[in-house]
Amino acid sequence: MAEVKFLVVLPANPDESDRMSKLAIRGSLLQEPQQFSINFVNSPSCTDNITYHFKVKVPSQTIVENYKSNGEWSGSHQEKYLNIFDGKSDVKWSSNPRIIDGKFHYSFTESTFSLEFQFDYDNSTIIVYQVRGQGHNFVTKFETLFSLSEIQSIQVWGDVQKINEFSLSYD
Template identity: 80%
Template sequence: MAEVKYLVVLPTNPNESDRMSKMGIQGCLLQEPEQFSINFVNSPSCTDNITYHFKVRVPAQTIVENYKINGEWSDAHQEKYLNIFDGKSDKTMPSISSIINDGIDAVLHYSFTESTFSLEFQFDYNNSTIHVYQVRGQGHNFVTKFETLFSLSDIQSIQVWGDVQKITQFSLSYD
């Protein structure tokens, strides 16, 4: 069974005007990743209630959105074909001279698949929705919007699962 790779317990804010408005996360994936997910969980020690489950199936270029209530996943999950790894990365195509000098193996091991991700989750408490954006430099590309069953105020922790090698940045913004 898979295990939690990273867990962040959110600070409690008794003042409702100091609610989390954004959560940013950047990380690196393992080589040849299959999937990773980010769960917005209602208890740091129990995953029976998940307000929002955001999963990326990397080879299928699919995003799965769902929630869990009382230990049961919702049947109303959403799947969207959308590749947040669009092949743009800091890598450059090998030159002809390097292909000749390094042989065919250099070409076979080269991949345009990006191994990093940078996402921002924005919280709309009035409409109980989470907006997801891919972050590239100073730009934000809309990925998806998910209406939650639970109140966003119920989220107590964030868990990262799957083929994640490391988290390079994690940020919380409050109103």
């Protein structure tokens, strides 16, 4: 069974007017990764209720979106083909034969990811963007079963080597 690679318990916020509006996460994957997922969980100690499950199947470049209620995964998950890896790194190398146009090119086996999740409480949706430099590319929009205010923790699972950045923004 897979294990949680990264866990953040969100601060309790009794004031509804000051709630999380964005979550940004950037990380690197293990060599030859198969998949990783980011779960927005309703309890830090129990994964029976997951408001949003965002999984990336790396070799097929597919994302899977789903939720879990009372321990059961929804049968109506969504799968979309998407390459969230741009195949370039900002790392410059001086003596590497794989340099083309001053950039180091690499395969999906040496991937990093940079994602931003925006929360629309009025419509109970999470909008996902891929962050590239200063730009944001739309990835998907998911309507949740649970209220977004029920999310208490974020879990990262799968073939993740390291989380380089994790940030929360509030209204």
